[in-house]
Amino acid sequence: MKIQLAGKFITLLPGDRIVTPITVLNLTQHHAIFIGNYLRRPHFIENKIGHGVRLVSSEIFFIENPKITRVEQFMGSEIERNQLISKAFQKLGGNYHLLLYNCEHFANEIQFNKIFSPQVKVGLFLGFALLVMWSFSND
Secondary structure (H helix, E strand, C coil): CEEEECCEEEECCCCCEEEEECCCCCCCEEEEEEEEEECCEEEEEEEECCCEEEEEEHHHHHHHCCCCCEEECCCCCHHHHHHHHHHHHHCCCCCCECCCECHHHHHHHHHHCCCCCHHHHHHHHHHHHHHHHHHHHCC
């Protein structure tokens, strides 16, 4: 599947990650894994708030996520790509949790076998810092 990003065409391969902005200022990003053709059409697997881990056609995905921030290509072999896609399918129906298992956690687990989300760490740090500043300003 070819997509356009910053005036260039990029060919998505199964296992590649696509990142799209959630907020207007692009402070929060949505992550999904491209799985290639399924039922003769390109699809993604994502962990989306209100849905959990789901299979979504590229048509629906790009209606819901019209802007692309970046593509993170999976650097594994063809065998590793197939294993990655199988692992993503096994996660279908899993629950979404903003702090413990969001879209970034899911994509990192699928691509790197590690569940982590830098966005959550930054958000928690900033929230804690604001709380500390607020508490000192009220003294």
